[in-house]
Amino acid sequence: MDQEDATFWDKALSFLEPLWDALHFPLFHFNEKPFSFLTLIGILAAVIGLFWVANRVRRLLVKRILPHYRTNQGIAESIGTITRYLILIIGVIVIFQSAGIDLSTLSILAGALGIGIGFGLQNIANNFISGIIILLENPIKVGDRIEVGEVQGNVTEIKARSTIINTNDNIDIIVPNSAFIDGQVINWSLNDRKVRIKLPFGVSYSEKPARVQQLLLELVDDIDGVMKEPGAEVWFVGYGDSSIDFELVFWTRKFIERPEVIRSQLYYAIFEKFEEENIEIPFPQRDIHIRSNHTQQQPPMAK
Incomplete structure (x- = not known):
């Protein structure tokens, strides 16, 4: 039995030795250092692990650590992304140096890459640098x-x-x-997530502006999503061809993403309120006066 086991391991080693030699066979030399297939696998595995760690650190910062300090979501995302970039840059340098790649010898490659960026990769480089500026300045x-x-x-x-x-x-x-x-x-929400909305409308010249103002302020006070402070206002903006023109001005946080929804709700409510209070909503009217310039021709007098 022992002899059979020894024969099995001898066969296994005889099979693995060529594979081991193939993995260590130098594929090329860089800076007088041989690079085998096993070296490339190690570098690839290290890079994959680096990306995994960088993504985990970013997620940990954004989802757990920074929210604990009540950091704004957008700022937390920026900090997480910048941290991820730093980890990747430092990690790649460490991996290459550990593999025996002297980065100072890559100056020629960097110059060629610069030429490529100047021609074909200009837009990509521009967008990447713009992304870094966005993360740093937070516009x-x-x-x-x-x-x-x-x-x-x-x-x-x-x-x-x-x-x-x-x-x-x-x-x-x-x-x-x-x-x-x-x-x-x-x-719309750089410093504060609230927005002012202006709602234009008009009433007939037979209506009292002060009464219209009072009714609208009472109406808007019951609309969900309209902020109490700062309060709503009714502006008298001018005299139109067929109406007295106003603007209902109010602030909202709830409908900053869907201002058209609160506009629609208020237009419905204003129409019903005006109908209930018998306030006329005018429509354009035109008076047309036709004048005749024809003169009656007199028949010639007989001689």
Whole structure:
């Protein structure tokens, strides 16, 4: 039995020795250091482990540590992302140095990469640098309600190259980071998540403005989502062709993401209130006066 076991292990070792030699066979030399297939597997495994650790640290900061200190969600996301980048950069340097790769010898490669960025990768580099600027300066952050170009929605994620915006229709739109640096961005919630909404309307000239103001202030006080402080106001904005023009001005936090919803609710409520109080909502009218310039021709007099 012992002889059979020895024969089995001899066969196993005889099979593994060529495999072991193949794994250690130098594929190429870099800076006079041989690199085998096993070395490349080790570097790959270390890089994969580095990304796993970086993502775990970021998630730990954003989900557990920073919320414990009541940190704003957008700021927590920025801190987590910057920390992840730092871990990746430092980790890659350590891995390469441990593998015997002298990074100072990569200057030629860096120069070639710079030329590539100058031509084909210019937009990618621009978006990446813009992403870093966004994370450092925080003109926008996760959770903000923003408007850039024709896109309006909530920032759900800021990546290295792009930012994801979720619209009211639950559509995710991917916007390049450079758009937030080069163009104009409206941030509805940069300092405070509240927004002022103006609701224009008009009444007949036969109505008393003071009465209209009183009714509207009583009405808006019962609407869910309208802030009590600062309170709503009714502005007398002018004399229209067919109506006295007003604006109902109020603040809201609840409907910062869906202002059209609170607009619709108030228009319904205003219509019902005016109908109940017999307040006329005018419509454009035009008076047309027709004048005739025809003169009656007299027949010629007979001689």
